[in-house]
Amino acid sequence: MRRLIPVVLAVLLVAGCSAAGSQETERFGGTGPFTLVIGRDTTAYLQPLLDRWNQTHPEERVSLLELPEAADEQRAQMVANLQAGSDRYDVLGLDVVWTAEFAEAGWILPLDRAMFPLDRFLPPVVDTALYRGKLWAVPYTSNAGLLYYRKDLLAKEGFEPPKTWAELRKQARTLRTKYDIGGYAGQFLAYEGLTVNFTEAVQSAGGQILSPDGTSVTMDVARAKAGLDFLVDGFREGWIPPESLSFKEEESRMAFQEGKLAFARNWPHAYGPATLSSVADKFGVTRLPGLNGPGAGSLGGYNLAVSAFSKRQKSxxxxxxxxxxxxxxxxxLADGSFPPVWAELYDDPDLIKRFPYLPVLKQSILSARPRPASANYNQVSLVIASAVSNALTPPFEEAGDDVVASMKGQLDEIIRVR
Structure with a gap:
């Protein structure tokens, strides 16, 4: 009997390991139908791409689950699902600023770099998918802010597309008065879009808010105030219309393509719909202007990650x-007007013929700056959006340097907590 006990224990141990191994295979190597979770498709390009996969993978069909348009709302729904450990989501379409947070929380899995041709992607885009030396997602679309402008109205007045804030202000004021049109708008509702617009203004004044690794507040008050003043002055002087305080991406896109704005800051996806609108053949795009010359946009886009709780991770x-x-x-690019991540597509003659703005977009992406890789980015964004929203709302009583100093103090607290 004493000789049999070790044998029995060994058998039980092997059986237990086999069961655990089976569970691991199912958990981390599983195949089968799965779900792609991503922000709302406003251009109807996505489903045909999914259909192509489903036609050749009948046992691994992908279902699309669309989240709200606003990035903040997308994040909230994803976080609620992942905190619950749900396996409902499999492939996650992440805003590029969420990589660090989701990786740090253990919600997504590190990926094998060798599986993806990262050397053929735009270098700044790849950086958005890295955290602490590991690849946590794969770039899917890129983004950088662009200035959309009414080239027909500029031509009538003998204007060149503005390269500086002073030129933009002058042209926006002139066109607003002469053509009864809104001067300039971006995304000024108090959400992530406002954080992006303010960050671009600070960068375009030669400053920054956090260090690239997100571990310290590096905001220069004077440069940040210059960026804030650019926006506040636009509202105070009227060349930024007050209704744009409620604008997200879609509202600003619609206002421009309906002929209600002379200038609009937006992402590249707004280009395709504008070519089918009342301003078709009447608009152009250029880099964002800055304090003393072309500005620096914020790097945006989507990365695709695998949920750590998915049971279909191989698929x-x-x-x-x-x-x-x-x-x-x-x-x-061709069907959705979204910037691709493969560098060679920006130099394709056929695509440039169809999308003349590609060379400008490529330069905008290469000169754009990624938002900080901070696990506390959501808190950072909320502080910035709230402070800037208050500053942009009449009666404009709070001094710009006070707003920036207060913002800097709150950001210091958030970074120290981490």
Missing amino acids: ATEFIRYFTSLENQRRV
């Missing part, structure tokens, strides 16, 4: 390889 990973392939990236 999810293979889908990401498919979805970020060169062929699909071409469709992302």
